[in-house]
């Protein structure tokens with residue numbers, strides 16, 4: 001059964017549309033990540049669910065009940081804000097109890113819930129401190145604690161990790177993952193960090209340009225991007241997209257020719273592909289390996305090297321001017337300006353039609 | 366600023382400044398402790414004894430003085446309370462609520478800053494006469510509640526409070542009023558105390574309106590009452606008494622300054638609004 005149901009949501013600020021016909025269904029206890037570049041409407045959608053923003057059209061249902069006409073406090077959702085939004089003049093204990101007091105929860109019950117949340121989040125020693133006396137990581141925990149005590153059906157988190165330093169972000173990420181195991185609720189987390197989305201979410205909702213671009217499990221988003229936007233946005237470094245034309249042939253799989261003349265045999269079924277050229281061949285860096293000149297699919301010149309330790313990223317340029325990102329071993333002997341060959345692994349390549357829609361190798365399923 | 370880095374010249378300048386500021390106060394204090402007759406010939410007599418408290422005794426001997434003190438306290442505290450309540454409510458509206466003509470109304474409030482109270486004193490006097498408010502506490506307090514600067518100051522301060530706090534409170538099930546009362550208002554405490562100090566001092570020191578409005582001596586405030594009491598014989602034969610009045614009238618102000626030093630300094634430095 002779906003916990004949260006968004007149907008045909010529209011939102012514009014002034015005359016500028018921000019969300020255009022957005023629909024989404026979130027299952028019980030599911031962890032959803034809204035992933036997209038800044039300004040893509042992620043926060044707006046989250047705030048519409050929370051009731052902090054009105055919608056122009058559409059419906060929001062939670063547990064079957066229509067909640068979009070309800071005020072934020074009556075929706076059974078809790079939110080963790082990007083800047084925590086702890087009440088500076090209240091102690092940690094009061095911060096966590098505030099919502100329960102407003103809901104007229106009995107005192108003993110409030111105390112019990114606050115104590116339990118403090119125990120789980122290991123902030124028992126901080127209960128009488130004010131937020132200003134705490135570190136960023138501790139404040140983050142209080143913000144999460146304030147959400148937990150309300151026992152909501154749905155947690156909403158807006159970029160919850162973006163204000164933490166790298167080490168703390170990793171740790172909090174793990175703790176969030178543990179938290180969702182313990183809590184009987186669904187989660188929606190807004191992020192522009194794909195690593196966060198990939199590691200935490202059951203399903204990722206990729207947003208851009210007012211719309212949901214793709215909804216899917218992390219590996220599905222990664223290996224079967226629905227369109228060129230998702231292909232480019234997910235994965236680091238970004239997938240190479242090279243203009244290609246469909247070659248004549250009889251086989252069941254498409255064979256394409258790049259501008260440089262190189263031919264790549266893909267495992268993308270020929271049936272269903274749009275005829276003619278205007279295709280884009282999509283290659284993740286790990287599908288492109290370095291060979292001796294002449295020994296690969298195409299020859300190229302090394303433009304830039306990024307040595308990451310366990311691997312080296314090779315930014316190379318094909319004869320036709322097309323840039324391709326390849327991967328080499330960590331102690332790669334390559335140098336900028338070297339002439340190399342590139343082996344393009346067609347079996348794992350993607351094709352994108354002129355409309356941007358993705359077509360994927362069958363084997364990847 | 367690095368406090369340790371004050372040069373000897375800097376010290377000397379500060380010391381000189383402090384002396385210049387303090388000298389008249391000390392002089393006033395010394396004069397107030399002298400017998401009036403001794404000062405008639407030569408006020409330099411204040412530099413040596415004998416000193417006496419008779420001038421202060423005379424102030425309290427005037428049965429009206431305590432009444433005026435009470436009036437001043439009621440008017441100053443009433444004005445302060447009224448300004449804080451009105452400025453807080455109005456500012457919350459301007460800072461947080463959406464309503465028609467909000468900007469226009471705010472501009473009108475700001476225009477109030479440009480209207481000197483002298484310019485409206487005649488119609489104001491007439492209006493209070495019609496309403497039979499002269500010689501009453503409301504009559505003395507109400508004009509002080511016209512406080513455009515306080516509204517502007519508090520609105521600016523509230524706008525500096527992150528909206529996320531309101532939103533968090535709304536998600537915590539708080540009503541509009543609860544958000545105002547339990548979240549926003551406590552966070553304006555520094556602004557409230559700054560406004561309170563300045564409103565109190567301004568009201569305590571006010572002379573003109575109570576002089577015009579309070580014509581019965583039992584409704585005088587301290588400033589008006591003391592001024593009225595000195596008319597006949599001050600300057601010439603009552604210098605010591607005059608100075609004792611000045612000291613007495615400014616005592617509450619000293620107390621307020623000392624108690625709220627921090628707020629005053631912060632407000633002067635313009636850092637009260639973060």
Ligand SMILES: Nc1ncnc2c1ncn2[C@@H]1O[C@H](COP(=O)(O)OP(=O)(O)O)[C@@H](O)[C@H]1O
Nearest residue numbers: 013014018036037038039040041042043044045
């Ligand atoms: N209150 C607002 N008024 C006008 N425009 C807004 C408002 N809030 C957001 N927007 C605009 O809506 C778009 C989406 O914003 P947002 O949902 O915050 O994006 P994201 O969270 O994905 O970065 C942006 O172009 C932003 O400028």
Ligand SMILES: [Mg+2]
Nearest residue numbers: 042043044190
């Ligand atoms: Mg955002």
